[in-house]
Amino acid sequence: MKQEDKDLLLKDLCARLLYGVKVDYESYIYILNEIDTACKDIDYITVRIQDVKRLRCAESVLIENIKPYLRPMSSMTEEEKEELKELCSIYIPTDSKNIGFEDYGILVLTHHLTDNSYNFKLNLNVVDWLNKHHFDYRGLIEKGLAIEVTGENNPYKD
Numbered sequence: 001m002k003q004e005d006k007d008l009l010l011k012d013l014c015a016r017l018l019y020g021v022k023v024d025y026e027s028y029i030y031i032l033n034e035i036d037t038a039c040k041d042i043d044y045i046t047v048r049i050q051d052v053k054r055l056r057c058a059e060s061v062l063i064e065n066i067k068p069y070l071r072p073m074s075s076m077t078e079e080e081k082e083e084l085k086e087l088c089s090i091y092i093p094t095d096s097k098n099i100g101f102e103d104y105g106i107l108v109l110t111h112h113l114t115d116n117s118y119n120f121k122l123n124l125n126v127v128d129w130l131n132k133h134h135f136d137y138r139g140l141i142e143k144g145l146a147i148e149v150t151g152e153n154n155p156y157k158d
Contacts, residue, residue: 001064009063009145010035012138016068019132022155024067024147029155032068069155070136070146080133087126 013021014035023032076084130137134156140146149156 005143005145006063008138008143009066009140012140012145013066013068015127016131016134019134021131021134022069024069025061025065029069032066068140068146069134069149069153070141071134071149072136072141075149076135084126084129087129 013023013032017032017035021032022029024030127137134149136146136148141148147153
């Protein structure tokens with residue numbers, strides 16, 4: 001695993017700690033409870049993971065052996081899209097064309113930072129909302145750093 005991927009995965013896992021992110025470790029599903037980022041060697045992280053059926057603590061595990069279960073952005077329901085739109089702060093000038101959903105949410109932050117035709121305020125509630133709903137807005141699934149949540153493979157269902 002490249003260093004930039006390790007850094008990206010660590011940042012993402014830290015941001016999701018409060019939201020009960022579930023991870024795969026050694027072919028078991030756990031809730032990630034704690035990450036010790038004080039470790040000097042990024043290859044190993046100290047994590048505390050919990051399985052409801054059997055409590056388990058893992059110390060100094062390879063970061064590449066931890067994979068969060070995340071939802072692709074494309075799995076967002078219409079209700080979730082509406083909820084996300086409510087959180088987004090975007091102003092559409094009256095002389096501009098109507099914009100679609102792809103211009104709301106996190107894409108506003110990444111695609112329109114230098115475009116003067118849109119005025120918006122950075123709303124961190126959007127990022128919190130995406131983390132709470134376990135959406136993969138960083139492309140971890142495509143990089144093989146996360147496991148895609150599907151109808152058949154959804155540890156959040158319960």
